[in-house]
Amino acid sequence: MFADKVLVHFNQIFSPIDLGRPLKGKEMSDATIIEDGFIAIKDGKILALGSGEPDASLVNAQTEIIDYTGKMASPGLIDCHTHLVYGGSRENEFSKKLNGVSYLDILREGGGILSTVRATQAASFDTMYDKTKNLLDKMLVHGVTTVEAKSGYGLNWETEKRQMDVVKKLDEMEPIDLVSTFMGAHAIPAEFKENPEGFIDIIIEEMLPKVKEENLAEFCDIFCETGVFNAHESRKLLLAAKEMGFKLKIHADEIDSIGGVDVAAEVGAVSAEHLMAATDEGIKKMADANVIGNLLPGTTFSLMVNTYAPAKKMLDAGMAITLSTDSNPGSCPTANIQFMMQLGCFEMGLTPIQVFNAVTINAAYSIDRGDTIGSFKEGKRADIAIFDAANIDYPLYFFATNLVKDVYKDGQLVVKDFARI
Numbered sequence: 277m278f279a280d281k282v283l284v285h286f287n288q289i290f291s292p293i294d295l296g297r298p299l300k301g302k303e304m305s306d307a308t309i310i311e312d313g314f315i316a317i318k319d320g321k322i323l324a325l326g327s328g329e330p331d332a333s334l335v336n337a338q339t340e341i342i343d344y345t346g347k348m349a350s351p352g353l354i355d356c357h358t359h360l361v362y363g364g365s366r367e368n369e370f371s372k373k374l375n376g377v378s379y380l381d382i383l384r385e386g387g388g389i390l391s392t393v394r395a396t397q398a399a400s401f402d403t404m405y406d407k408t409k410n411l412l413d414k415m416l417v418h419g420v421t422t423v424e425a426k427s428g429y430g431l432n433w434e435t436e437k438r439q440m441d442v443v444k445k446l447d448e449m450e451p452i453d454l455v456s457t458f459m460g461a462h463a464i465p466a467e468f469k470e471n472p473e474g475f476i477d478i479i480i481e482e483m484l485p486k487v488k489e490e491n492l493a494e495f496c497d498i499f500c501e502t503g504v505f506n507a508h509e510s511r512k513l514l515l516a517a518k519e520m521g522f523k524l525k526i527h528a529d530e531i532d533s534i535g536g537v538d539v540a541a542e543v544g545a546v547s548a549e550h551l552m553a554a555t556d557e558g559i560k561k562m563a564d565a566n567v568i569g570n571l572l573p574g575t576t577f578s579l580m581v582n583t584y585a586p587a588k589k590m591l592d593a594g595m596a597i598t599l600s601t602d603s604n605p606g607s608c609p610t611a612n613i614q615f616m617m618q619l620g621c622f623e624m625g626l627t628p629i630q631v632f633n634a635v636t637i638n639a640a641y642s643i644d645r646g647d648t649i650g651s652f653k654e655g656k657r658a659d660i661a662i663f664d665a666a667n668i669d670y671p672l673y674f675f676a677t678n679l680v681k682d683v684y685k686d687g688q689l690v691v692k693d694f695a696r697i
């Protein structure tokens with residue numbers, strides 16, 4: 277079969293080992309690095325990968341050959357945890373943070389997530405659509421080809437649905453693929469302050485069935501944290517969601533370790549998110565239950581708390597880990613997954629190979645897309661990030677600068693010379 281196009285002469289191609297499941301522990305230290313590599317694409321899918329000149333069997337007169345001498349390629353990056361769709365912004369909290377006011381104190385005073393909830397309830401579909409599209413374009417130029425997006429700034433059905441409708445339409449209209457997560461249990465609405473379980477009951481009885489019926493989300497997530505939802509409430513919601521056919525995620529051990537990790541293991545969550553306060557016991561439980569640890573170092577950075585998730589301990593325990601932006605207006609306002617990867621190296625001690633595995637193959641499995649993206653296996657979607665770098669170390673060493681030069685989505689060039697086309 278002849279390729280539609282072949283990208284040739286990459287100095288290096290980072291090609292994750294694809295075992296048909298997330299890479300765990302030591303497996304995350306391995307990858308195939310192809311020197312003088314080529315990637316052949318047919319009908320938007322990976323046709324072949326190799327070194328040197330592509331075989332004659334891949335190329336005919338119609339095949340477009342594109343030269344990438346001196347560059348490095350990886351599968352399109354996957355941002356597997358974001359809170360993308362919202363109204364307003366929260367730079368007004370920045371000076372409070374600089375003055376030492378904590379994230380949970382701001383929330384307790386009715387700010388934080390609750391202030392974004394007010395702005396989101398007031399924002400129209402079109403306003404949120406345009407704002408989110410803008411953010412997606414920024415992510416795309418940083419090499420991201422698939423994004424998970426959570427609701428959770430509505431806390432009432434109308435607004436939660438509006439957020440998920442925005443995700444659905446962006447997925448249809450934009451080159452980036454979006455995977456939708458319903459996170460109605462992101463904060464406790466003021467009227468349920470004394471009765472958070474009452475709000476969980478409303479989510480279970482009134483919201484989840486509609487999310488399912490209207491096919492608005494694949495995953496269900498909850499914020500299990502001091503002052504938000506406790507382990508009992510989290511377990512109750514996630515078990516009900518599982519019963520209705522949702523795949524599960526949980527925000528756990530972000531600031532305090534209050535049992536969210538145990539819930540993740542018990543209910544069979546695909547992933548537990550944050551884990552900055554994860555204990556050795558919790559890590560063992562997640563490893564035993566095959567819960568993927570989704571680590572969000574930009575949040576630690578932005579919260580100015582210096583408590584990075586113990587990534588190396590997780591790998592030693594045999595866990596699979598991912599990295600993502602957590603892009604949101606409060607605890608991590610960013611569109612730059614490359615900076616998260618750099619924090620993975622600088623602050624968590626991960627190697628470049630571990631970091632690239634985290635944001636490609638493992639991120640794909642954490643959003644249940646391991647069969648179609650995350651590696652260069654033949655037949656997977658031709659989503660490719662091309663770095664203005666000669667090897668995989670360079671984009672981690674040269675930090676806080678966008679080094680993605682070109683991006684292909686389903687075999688089509690969507691970013692060229694650092695700009696969206």
Ligand SMILES: N=CN[C@@H](CCC(=O)O)C(=O)O
Nearest residue numbers: 389499575602604605606607
């Ligand atoms: N921790 C809970 N949710 C988000 C923050 C949302 C916000 O502050 O607006 C997170 O994952 O960090």
Ligand SMILES: [Zn+2]
Nearest residue numbers: 357359527602
């Ligand atoms: Zn989050």
